[in-house]
Amino acid sequence: MSFLTMVVIGDNRRRAAAQNERNRFGLVFYFALSVSMVVFSLYGAQASVFQKARATVLDFFEPVLAVFAGPAHWVNARAADAQEFLRLHDELERLRSENQDLRQYQDEVRSLRRQLSYFTDVNETHMPPAAHYIDARVIGESAGPYNRSLVLSAGAKDQVQEGHAVIDESGLLGYVSVVGERAARVVPLTDSTSRIPVVLLSPNGDGAEVAQALLTGRSAGAPVLDVFSRHLEAPVVEGQEIVTSGAGGMMPRGIPIGEISAVRDGKVTVRLDANTTTPNFVRVVDFRFATDLDGAKEGALGGQDGP
């Protein structure tokens, strides 16, 4: 090995060592910075500057996320098709049984509608204002180990606001947590930060409300229900339906959520009606209490513009 080659190798090693040292210093600095940001988030995660930053980043990446969403939904649909094919027979039996139940419900609903219409006329009841619906597509889904949220293709320009309920064709999916100009973030009911005030309905299926409760999401598994009423007339049983209570003022009362799937050791878990696994098209429920409106129009949730 010539002297010149040795000098070049030595020089390269020195440069690499210096670069390594700079990188190490940079890493320690940025690690300290990121940890201090976590600590700061502990006291101000919902601070307006963070919310603004989240909304800005959502808006900035919205076009890219919309492009990625197309193939992702296609893959999801094919995966769902494959699973449906494997349980076709069971699905057919389930649909037959469900169809029978639905026919019975249909007759009951017709009868109840007639009664409601009659009593409304008699009492001159002022119905709550009709909700306005905003259609959107799920273009993003951050599924980390502890948090799960969806990104919608609608934002402030479409009248979406923080706290609005988000539903799919079957029931409540979650609520809006961050609103950008063209995109919004939704916290699904399954997320560990989700807390929704709900009402537990009677197991008789007569629609009577038996207790107020709070639906809490978990990072893994189905959401759980904390029933407030200490003196329930009857114990909570599987199959009891739950709907939104409307407490808080951003969600209309009575949006279907799901039913009790299990009651074990005092823990009540809920099977959700909405498809929280692979949601695609959803609706944001723009609802305001009548007290917030001047000259509120008469109507009801799920009227002509309903889900």
Added chain:
Amino acid sequence: MGRNLAALRQILRLSAPAIALLVSVLLTIAPLQIGLLGLIVPMPVLPLIIVFLYAVYDPSGLAPAVTFSIGVIHDLLYGGAIGPWASVYIAIQFLVYSQREYLRGRVFHVIWLAFALALLVAAPLFWLERSMLAERFLSVWPLFSQFGATVLFYPAVAWGFFSLRDRAAAEVPAV
């Protein structure tokens, strides 16, 4: 014209690691959730693989400032507190840099095992930060299932990484 094209190629080559990391973050946000028997299959955290691969095979490719910035973007897109993903990225880069002499020239399986160990060290950091933010001790299973899926997915991303690197190397004219 030719000079401009060469300059553009050079810029693309230099920014390729940052672009790869950013695209992997956006892919993580894509609504690709596979449901199986009513459960959600944990999706791999692709950016962790990209950070690790560049730290091992192209240490100057991802500057700490770039890794940190894209980590913050991941946190903002993720919707939670700002910092946890950024700190995990940086921690993995630091772990690899501190073991670079050992990792240099090792066979694929050893590097794969090193990746699993790096995630095993980074996981408690992420868990601690998230638990601190949630003000309670969170379950470790969601984290381990997702990091486990990431370790299993490593060879696929590594294959893509090596293919692109070989292609880029073949395009560089011999001096």
